[in-house]
Amino acid sequence: MSIHASGITKTFGKYTALANVDFTAPSGKLVALLGPSGSGKTTLLRILAGLEFADAGSGRVQFDNEDVTSVPAGKRGVGFMFQHYALFRHMTVFENIAFGLRVRGRASRPSEDKITERVRELLHLVQLDGLEKRFPTQLSGGQRQRVALARALAVQPKVLLLDEPFGALDAKVRKELRRWLRKFHDEIHITTVFVTHDQEEALEIADEVVIMNQAKVEQVGSPQEVYDRPATPFVHRFLGNVNILRDAAAWGNTGPIHDNGRLAADGLLYVRPHDIEVHPHGSETSGIPAVLRYIHAAGPQAQLTFEVIATGEQVEADITRSGLAELNLKPNDLALLKLRPTHAFQDYAI
Numbered sequence: 020m021s022i023h024a025s026g027i028t029k030t031f032g033k034y035t036a037l038a039n040v041d042f043t044a045p046s047g048k049l050v051a052l053l054g055p056s057g058s059g060k061t062t063l064l065r066i067l068a069g070l071e072f073a074d075a076g077s078g079r080v081q082f083d084n085e086d087v088t089s090v091p092a093g094k095r096g097v098g099f100m101f102q103h104y105a106l107f108r109h110m111t112v113f114e115n116i117a118f119g120l121r122v123r124g125r126a127s128r129p130s131e132d133k134i135t136e137r138v139r140e141l142l143h144l145v146q147l148d149g150l151e152k153r154f155p156t157q158l159s160g161g162q163r164q165r166v167a168l169a170r171a172l173a174v175q176p177k178v179l180l181l182d183e184p185f186g187a188l189d190a191k192v193r194k195e196l197r198r199w200l201r202k203f204h205d206e207i208h209i210t211t212v213f214v215t216h217d218q219e220e221a222l223e224i225a226d227e228v229v230i231m232n233q234a235k236v237e238q239v240g241s242p243q244e245v246y247d248r249p250a251t252p253f254v255h256r257f258l259g260n261v262n263i264l265r266d267a268a269a270w271g272n273t274g275p276i277h278d279n280g281r282l283a284a285d286g287l288l289y290v291r292p293h294d295i296e297v298h299p300h301g302s303e304t305s306g307i308p309a310v311l312r313y314i315h316a317a318g319p320q321a322q323l324t325f326e327v328i329a330t331g332e333q334v335e336a337d338i339t340r341s342g343l344a345e346l347n348l349k350p351n352d353l354a355l356l357k358l359r360p361t362h363a364f365q366d367y368a369i
């Protein structure tokens with residue numbers, strides 16, 4: 020089932036949380052709503068869920084071709100999971116998962132046998148077989164999140180809406196669980212929208228990323244598209260490291276400005292650290308002379324921080340560690356910086 024929202028505006032008093040936002044989650048895809056704190060992600064998710072409504076007269080929400088704009092949450096057939104939506108502490112894992120089925124009206128409530136069967140299936144799906152008698156306090160954080168997911172899925176929702184699903188977990192469990200969610204989604208293919216402010220999380224697992232900033236959608240695309248071809252200076256800064264360089268003309272002379280090097284309307288040039296080439300001083304006739312200030316070589320790549328002699332500005336370059344060994348550069352050495360060679364010059368779309 021696809022989700023489509025258009026022209027959504029939401030104000031809280033004088034504050035505009037969403038300004039004429041359009042959003043689409045294609046059927047069966049895993050879509051990340053990514054943006055900084057306060058950009059409107061949760062408000063949009065709540066409107067998709069029917070827990071909140073757009074301002075009167077603004078916008079529409081459709082599930083496939085059905086208009087659900089004024090349908091309340093309970094009738095939309097969505098499964099939710101929220102970061103702070105704790106499990107019921109006094110109920111076992113089994114009862115937590117069965118909850119949504121037990122509270123149904125008599126007419127649609129499944130029999131006890133059917134409920135047991137469904138809970139067992141779900142426990143298997145979230146890889147928690149055998150833990151049905153435990154209480155939430157007897158589980159790890161990651162296991163609790165998986166129980167919450169099983170609980171959201173128990174009622175066979177048409178779409179799954181997850182608000183910062185792994186927000187409260189430590190970095191390692193978070194990483195494990197997001198890979199698990201990707202695999203899980205590949206198995207069940209339910210249209211899923213998840214909110215996150217973690218760029219790495221969104222880029223690693225989503226089919227499509229919707230980037231929000233200040234109540235608006237800045238860009239929509241696959242992880243590779245939004246990373247490689249940021250449509251706005253905000254997206255360029257928000258997704259990964261970027262050098263923002265003042266003397267665009269001088270850098271332009273070192274090589275054409277390519278896909279990842281973009282000129283903003285104010286004349287600043289945005290270049291990712293891996294698109295800066297480092298050459299030994301004296302080896303080339305062109306290039307920007309700069310002094311190496313710091314080397315961080317803790318990971319697979321070496322991050323070098325340079326100071327441009329002419330302007331004093333700092334420029335970061337990421338190169339391989341073998342590249343660094345070949346250059347044989349030490350702090351305070353002089354080098355020449357260039358833009359990586361290129362195929363096309365591009366300005367921002369907006």
Ligand SMILES: Nc1ncnc2c1ncn2[C@@H]1O[C@H](COP(=O)(O)OP(=O)(O)OP(=O)(O)O)[C@@H](O)[C@H]1O
Pocket residue numbers: 031034035036054055056057058059060061062063216
């Ligand atoms: N019920 C409300 N009343 C007043 N203001 C609200 C309400 N809900 C949200 N806001 C405001 O709307 C803005 C967007 O909030 P929202 O929760 O959608 O942001 P977010 O992108 O999900 O942020 P975070 O990552 O911090 O959760 C925020 O400035 C918030 O303070």
